Amino acid sequence: MKDYHFTITSKLPGTLARTGLLHTPHGDIATPAFIVGGTKATVKALTPEQVRALGGQAVLANTYHLMLRPGADVVEAAGGLAAFMHWDGPTFTDSGGFQAFSLGMAYKKGIDKVTHSQRGDATAAKHSAKQLAKVDDDGVTFRSHLDGSLQRLTPEVSMRLQWQIGADVHMAFDEALSPLASEAYIRESLARTHAWAERSKVEHDRLWAEHQAAGKPYQALFGVVQGARIESLRRESAKFMAGLDCDGFGIGGVYEPGEISSVVRWACEELPEDKPRHLLGMGNQISDLFLGVEYGIDTFDCVAFTRQARNGALYTLDGRINILNQKFQRDFSPIDAECACYTCQNYTRAYINHLFRADEILGATLASIHNEYFAVHLVEQIRASIMDNSFAQFKKSSLKRLSIDDEL
């Protein structure tokens, strides 16, 4: 018996947006929801109690990082991801596909990092020498960024590792794609991702049977839609994943805000309505979250809020501030006067400015609490606005404050 289901509780007419309840053995997630990034089985700078207090419903960790350290077997021996990290709630794991992919792109970050070796030109050749990963039809071979040791991930290995780690929701092993990859490479890669999804499903079902026999709870599998920016391929990929009988879907390979109203929409239009959709790694900007929900996304994960918090970039509904700026040195007001987070209720900009300048770790904690609350709370508000049918106004007024055109 699978202790897992997704229920839609309301829909917003004329859009793909909906609210729902994702039930897992470790608890429920009211969707749309912002899933908190916990890559290495920890939400950086925060205790699980702090994550819970700021409204976090679920945490997403990464198979790639945990397989290298401490090892999936250690997490399993600890009783699974949630028990290991003392998180009393639902968890997700990413498959490691994205890391295997980004490792293959040498050192560059951002869009650049996903560009080179898929372009098939001279730049790719130049970079391939430095690549830490190589993709073949069976899987990915890569070198650990920690110690250089040779590692291998295939769909089967990723599934086994994810069952060991024991999150409530797993991602199928996929190859992430650069939006700038050549069409030839996109087609080749998409065929591989689809074959890998089928293999992921077969191995996942086999492992579920084993676990079920041992009296252990179900862990869900999401198929991951790729297809870069090509509409026919995105729709084809979504249909393919829809046919796999997975528990939900991930949408990967989305990198720019402008792709949400196209790429995400194409995918969600093809996906079955009754299963949840997770947008992988996207949602740095306020507009991303509104648009993602509008075009059918139920859950987001994005490390940007915690990462930026650690570097002093703090979110408000009127835009981002850099708390290190001199102008905050004697500013004894909260980061955001409208914000109800623990940090804004108890600390001033001047104090947080001081903590950052003095390189004190409490600065990272207070900033992370604020930014993560901001993201989680904003998606919560978006959820409420769908239920009381005020989404359009809420979106319009929020984007207007940021001077963003509503036509996005």
Next chain:
RNA sequence: GCGGAUGUAGCUCAGUGGUUAGAGCGCUGGAUUGUGGCUCCGGAGGCCGUGGGUUCGAGACCCAUCAUUCGCC
């Protein structure tokens, strides 16, 4: 008092007679989208202690002077 050492960016210091004097830190602004990340990218800031001299040319060499510092009577 005698002898030595050192005076270059806010700080610690490179700069071996030759374009427009550099670095690290600090200061200042920006970036960050399935975390290879306390990371990355910009910018401002100098009568090179002072005064003379040698030289085509001095932050560098010479003299004087002031300051700091160490050692010795």
